[in-house]
Amino acid sequence: MLSKLPEIMIEPSIRMALLEDLGRTGDLTSDAVIDPGVTASVVLSAREFGIVAGLDFARLAFSLIDREVVFTCQVADGDAISPGEVLAKVQGSARSILAAERVALNFLGRLSGIASSTAKIAKAISHTRAKISCTRKTTPGLRFAEKYAVRAGGGVNHRFGLDDAILIKDNHIAIAGSVEKALTRAKQYAGHLVKVEIEVDTLEQLEKALYYRPDAILLDNMDSKTLREAVTLIGGNAISEASGRITAENAPEVAETGVDLISIGWLTHSTKVLDIGLDFVG
Template structure:
């Protein structure tokens, strides 16, 4: 992750939560008072976001002592200590909610991604995310997917061409859309085309698409589409795929399976900050 961007996003999150001041912490603690505590896993899962949590505390107290007991990507059990933090009482308690919100969400995404990847780990397919992320959190969400063993799709509209149904409708045809864009981009930019019929798959191959998105196809139809492509483009399956059916889709021979629910329907991992009093050593 780009640390400069991480800090910028964390600053906005802290400003949103603290506003003018943390009234409770300022009334309870003097500026020099210190506390310490531990970040505890309240359930089993895969950890992601410890650096983000550390940077959150450090923005309010540059002298905070943050010691990670595990690394991102570790699989932990309920009761495991993820990290300890010691520093200004005002800073730690003011940063607590933002740090936990992001750590819990990122660890939830990493855990879900890990579980899906394990279902298909013996098959030559990769699990990818989508752009279905909470605005402002994409850098955190997509990082968490990689910690879980998945790969990132495009980060935004700026880093790859993806021709979808509305683009095709506006251009008049799939071929016309691909041809026009090919004439305007550099040689390092890939073109992905969304298809939902086998005829469109054939057209996308003929037009020279680099990646073909096979949208909302059944496993049987997907198998046929992969055979049509026959290695001439990367194939990606998306739409209507659940944790229960992901293996059926992976068995079709598709190269990539992209899953929006890795990030848009995440269940946060339960993690808490348990304090152990002032002047923690």
């Protein structure tokens, strides 16, 4: 079940985005052409199929501009939506609604796009045990939001930061001197609640890593045949994670190798925004 993010986590990002948009003098256009007392009713509507995420972000954008604006959700984050479907109704000051419109839609479209891409791949691999995971390749300052969107789409989260776990990558191995040296030091350093994962590029590296019993192994840029061999070698003694050049098209083939996780960076760094619009209704 998808848990909502506390408002205290969301507000700083929304506030910053609104301040960026309002600039030094506020919404010149609305102030010029709309009288202060005019009210409006609008709806946020889907323009295409997808999974919605970020409704609380949109709601807070309107609320921070004007506490009197009423935002009523018609769907919930994680729901499948169709073209023309109303996601939320908004009523209140016309000036306030228009001042918050772009920020609300930016967050809602961005997060819904991530959720939709995640859901598409999760569905394609649903016949396997593998789960889709994100990475740290996120928009600076918005990692918490984008990882929330991955969860809304049916994916799971990888590390939120460098302090979550030990993940030994190729550069760590190169500088440490070897897989053996890197894992030995990591095992000595890690506390009892800190998991250790290591990235390997070859089956030879994998065999060396398994001797030190890491909690997880990242199998980087391996073809399907090699992935199958790697999963067999791991034998359930560590979490297996595939990464590198994974697309919506080849994800099922990767999942069918038996890996536990498939991590995909583009879910958060270059997913297409879901088209959502604001329409005036009266």
